[in-house]
Amino acid sequence: MPPVLTIGDLTVGFSRPDRSISAVRQVSLAVAARECVAIVGESGSGKTQIFMAAMGLLAGNATAQGSVRFEGGEILGAPASQLNRIRGSKLTMVFQDPMTSLTPHLKIGTQLAEVLVCHAGKSWSEARIAARRTLERVRVPDSGRRLNQYPHELSGGLRQRVTIGMSLLCEPLLVIADEPTTALDVTVQAQIMDLLRAVREEAGTALVLISHDLGVVAGLADRILVMYAGRMVESADSAELFRHPRHPYTAALLKCIPSLSGPRLERLPTLPGQPPQPGDSLDGCAFAPRCPRAAERCRTERPLLQDDSGDALGGGNTRRVACHFPL
Amino acid sequence: MLRVEDLCVEFGARAVLRDVTFDLYAGETLGLVGESGSGKSTLARAILRLIRSSKGSVAWRGRNLLTCDRAALRPLRRDLQIVFQDPLASLNPRMSVGETIAEPLRIFEPGLNAQARRSRVGGMLERVGLAADMIGRYPHEFSGGQCQRIGIARAMILGPKFLICDEPVSSLDVSIQGQIVNLLLDLRRDAGTAMLFISHNLAVVRHLSHRILVMYSGRLVEIAPRDGLFEMPVHPYTRALLAAVPAAPAQHGAAEPFRAPSMPSPPIADAALHAEPAGSPPAADFGCAFRDRCAYAVAVCATTVRLEEVAAGHWVACHRSREFTASPLPPKD
Secondary structure (H helix, E strand, O other): OOOOEEEEEEEEEEEOOOOEEEEEEEEEEEEOOOOEEEEEOOOOOOHHHHHHHHOOOOOOOEEEEEEEEEOOEEOOOOOHHHHHHHEOOOEEEEOOOHHHHOOOOOOHHHHHHHHHHHHHOOOHHHHHHHHHHHHHHOOOOOHHHHHOOOHHHOOHHHHHHHHHHHHHOOOOOEEEEEOOOOOOOHHHHHHHHHHHHHHHHHHOOEEEEEEOOHHHHHOOOOEEEEEEOOEEEEEEEHHHHHHOOOOHHHHHHHHHOOOOOOOOOOOOOOOOOOOOOOOOOOOOOOOHHHOOOOOHHHHHOOOOOEOOOOOOOOOOOOOEEOOOOOO | OEEEEEEEEEEOOEEEEEEEEEEEOOOOEEEEEOOOOOOHHHHHHHHOOOOOOOEEEEEEOOEEOOOOOHHHHHHHHOOEEEEOOOOOOOOOOOOOHHHHHHHHHHHHOOOOOHHHHHHHHHHHHHHOOOOHHHOOOOHHHOOHHHHHHHHHHHHHOOOOOEEEEEOOOOOOOHHHHHHHHHHHHHHHHHHOOEEEEEOOOHHHHHHHOOEEEEEEOOEEEEEEEHHHHHHOOOOHHHHHHHHHOOOOOOOOOOOOOOOOOOOOOOOHHHHOOOOOOOOOOEOOOOOOOOOOOOOOOOHHHHOOOOOEEEEOOEEEOOOOHHHHHHOOOOOOO
């Protein structure tokens, strides 16, 4: 089955008055139909910008090089008219903060119906019926009443249900969820992750989960891609990544998650140092200054993302790591 | 050292904090957990009298902070400090790091000359893991984790007896969180500072706290020694909270992921939570605030509920706590 989304050698840069910085450096990935891929990294690692480029939503001072193909068609550099046929219908996005991604002065029903009127050519009355069905699909209780409410009348969890419902209205092939639960409480987070799991099974869409939290994506993702300083440093099957992280950064990140069980430690495990700033010029491996395994080679020669046979392209989804001395 | 009794805060007709009562002992760290809107930060601010309380008392070494006059309060403030959640927003962008950290010294130790002050500030910077020569830099030149170190330095420079940490690591990346938690642990060990550590991250609280307070909708629903809480959570809300924490799969050689506590209990993650947190209840409602979400709610839950001791030092505000601790959970109603 051909992948739904293929990103090849994507580099995203931002020009600033004094200098230009690279947020994403030569990232390649593919998402197959019905697959759930998680992109994990810390703030500033470039994980969101990859998909801003894929949605044609980059800031005005940004440039993107490489290729982003959705259903075989090139998105990068495509005119807005062509993008608008795809985004919001076949390729949709759920953002972190449901309050700012919903329009505050439009009723929920209007916002949902508008998507179908614009993208599917439905009449307003048909669209409102579909909107109500969508709210039921994302388990919003009392859907009839909710249609006539404004976003501020809903709790954060309900709002995020609405935006997830909105992303599903036109039967998308791929939904990109950017930190969908970060703004929510832990009990509500669990409910939203359950919902994403359920709607993904019911609707059969592919899902990209962008998150800083490995624990959150663990239960849902088929595959996990780890980003550091704009580059992909590891790509692995989800269970495999937790069982045996190969990049020292991934391993350190897993160790840093404080646990609810096991012996209580005198000190929490930490990663020393700071991640590099997006503008820093990097020879060699960006993680080398913080890496316990770093050797001279790591500081001078950048490791390529490759599988054990040294094949950088691999067979699509094989396990790959960008490290001279993987674990 | 600190005794909070029947503390209430009302915003209009809503009881944002209701009858909060607890003690804090010298050198102790209390963890305070709960969802957003449960009143955690309101409690922190009410203790320090940064907002007005409608009822109750906050006794600091026997003196009621809520009734003493401003002149009497001021010298006490040097012992009571706070670190805020948003490290950048809580620093004055127009003050250099040195000025920010020196400000408490200027106020409370006016006799100190510039050179002595500078050396105290430099020493404090190094203590929190920053270089002393960063003293002239401004907040925007630092990362989030570094700004939080500066906020901690400002709070610790006077050697406070009691430090409130209001979600100090919540806005930081995972790899930086551990650094800040360890810094707080070091400072606590060296200075013997008592702490109220507010967080929605139960795992972080577990590593830091001696005792844990669980707050729901402005009320304390469970108070327990750390191990007691994690091994035998009683209140259905506490158990739902613990069950909702996503557990990363076991790593190579690492401990097993967290499983529901040893007490025989049904899978409460699905069972206990019918809905989402409601807002604060009307001031006239004294029943259990969790009853609308609770799978175990019965008619009596609408009546006044108080904290009761179910085990040594383990207090629970639940009408059915005796049933929950005495035997396996009864079937849901």
